[in-house]
Amino acid sequence: MKRILLWIGSGFALLTTLIGLAFVSLGGLQMITPPSYPDASPPHDFASDFSYFRDLVLLNEVGVTEEQANAFEAIVESVEPLQSVDDLSLSMLRALAPLDSAHTTVLSPRMHRLPIRFHWTSDALIIVKATPEHKGLLGQKVLSLGGQMPEELLQNVPQLIGGGTPNWKRYRSEFLYSAPSALSVLGAQIDGLTVQLEVSSLDGARTETILEADPVEMPGDPFWDFLDAFPDNKSFETDGWVNLLTTEQSLPLYLQESDRTLFSKALPADEAVYLRVNGSFDDENETIAQFGDRVLTMIDEANAQNIIVDFRYNRGGDYTQLLPLISDLSAAVPLEGQLYLITGPNTFSAGLVAGSQFKHHIPDQLTIVGSEVGDVMRFKAEGFAPELPASKVELYITTAWGDVGKGCDWFDDCFLPNKLLVHGVGSLEVDVPVENNWRAFVNGEDLILKAIQQDIQGSSAAE
Structure with a gap:
């Protein structure tokens, strides 16, 4: 013994x-x-x-x-x-x-910032948030900042933003354009803390004004700055500011209840269920596991033929929390059905990792819609x-x-869980490229979801 x-x-x-x-x-x-x-x-x-x-x-x-x-x-x-x-x-x-790393960055920059905030649409840089005295600029397209077109300034953004895709650098410019000192580095003509701004309304009326940055440094966050475009958002010490979009108006699904990380809705006319995941972590009032159970029940009860997964603002977190949901959703797609994955510059980090695994599970039933993700495939x-x-x-x-x-x-310098849990998928090229344009954003429309609905209806008509 x-x-x-x-x-x-x-x-x-x-x-x-x-x-x-x-x-x-x-x-x-x-x-x-x-x-x-x-x-x-x-x-x-x-x-x-x-x-x-x-x-x-x-x-x-x-x-x-x-x-x-x-x-x-x-x-x-x-x-x-x-x-x-x-x-x-x-x-x-x-x-x-x-x-050359999009993640390696200044996480909590504090800078003297202008009394407005920006958001890129497919055809314009627009103003989405402002202090009350500048609310007349909301919804306006920026023609020039310090004498330079926003598109011209974009060429110099790589001096300050390394790594990521061109879509990521364009997104990061929204923060840089709000700080006169950053604008100066990018090539704009700045006088201290003041910037000359030229804008245009949707009907073509042009306006010029001089803006002065806040005398107190204001914060930002590269992984969360997109919140500025959300309805009634007061992030980054902007309480008391005015937003272009509000919760009082009709909003597209991707902006409804935008304080929630997890959101879903059945779309009977499209034989679809829509779910929005704005981060790879639990919601305040619902875990990812609970959300997954609820969505799978919704798919079953609706006999949904199509699943729409909106990752355009999934900026990351812990992808391991999402992998079971990714697997379950992939298995829930009917044999003749389709899963539509919405991506964009803020499909990033753990959001990018989790979203990529749809392609591993159902490569022939996956349609990627939207625009380029935020980071490269090896990051x-x-x-x-x-x-x-x-x-x-x-x-x-x-x-x-x-x-x-x-x-x-097995023996490279990847994070160990990635070696065990994440499958390589080659690329995440967009199958249906579409972004919201200036007019659509101002009017609270979502051209991306419309493109998916048109694809579903076209497929149904062809059967």
Whole structure:
């Protein structure tokens, strides 16, 4: 008996050792190794914050090539003495751009910002939020900022935004255009905190005005700035501002109850069920599992032939929470049915990972509608959010890769769960390219859902 117990103990020890070795060799240490933090001794000022930032990046950022490191260092060395948090935020963005990672960024920039907020449609940069004294600008198309067309300024956005797709950079420009100091870097003519603005109404009437930025720095968040376009949204210290869209008007499904992460509705005329997932995490009042059960029941009761999944604002979270729902929805599509996946620049991070898995499950029954997703197929994502000692500005630094194109090899530097749970799908090219234009957005219409409904009706007529 003792010999048997000894064999069992030895076998268990060997098995544990082999599992440990496999865990380490497959990159498991990324999950348990804490970040490295540089010394943060006083004095704490903008200069020390910038030095702290440099060391944080070099100590932790994964996958930095020698060329990228040299470009990063060259920009850091070229920065003139920092006078404000605007200078600090912009200098960090400039230094991070050559690292070519959409996730690696200034997570909580605070800058002097104009009293308006922007949103790109397919054909215009429009004003979607403003302080009460500037509410007359709501719904207007921006013709120029500081003497430059928004489209011209876009060409210089890669100086401040590295990584991601062109669609992501265009989205990120919405924040940059609200800050005079950023506009100056992008090539606009700025006078201190004032910017000359030229706009046009839908009927073609043009107006010029001078706007002055808030004397107090205001926040943003690269992964949440899209909230500015939502009805009655008061994010980022804009309580008291006026929104272009309100909850009092008729709104398209993608903007209804926009404070909810999870939303669904049956569309009997289209033999479809629509569900909107604005993040890869539980809603305040409903878990993803509960939402999934409810939606699957709705699909069954409606005998739905088509499922519409709206990921246009799924900016990320924890994709593992969504994978069971992705699998269940894929299985729920009838043999002759179709799943329509709506994507856009804010289909990002865990939202991008989760959405990609529809293509793994039902490649022949998937139609992608909308516009290009926010990141490339192989991207850095997993990481941490350190805070700078003096300014309290947060960064996001990435420590592992994901790959929804080729998939992660066993021994590459992908995050371990990605190797086990995520399948490579090649690409996520849009099958039906469509975006909401200026007029549609102002009027509360959704051309993307209309395109899906037309496709469904066309398919039904062809049968």
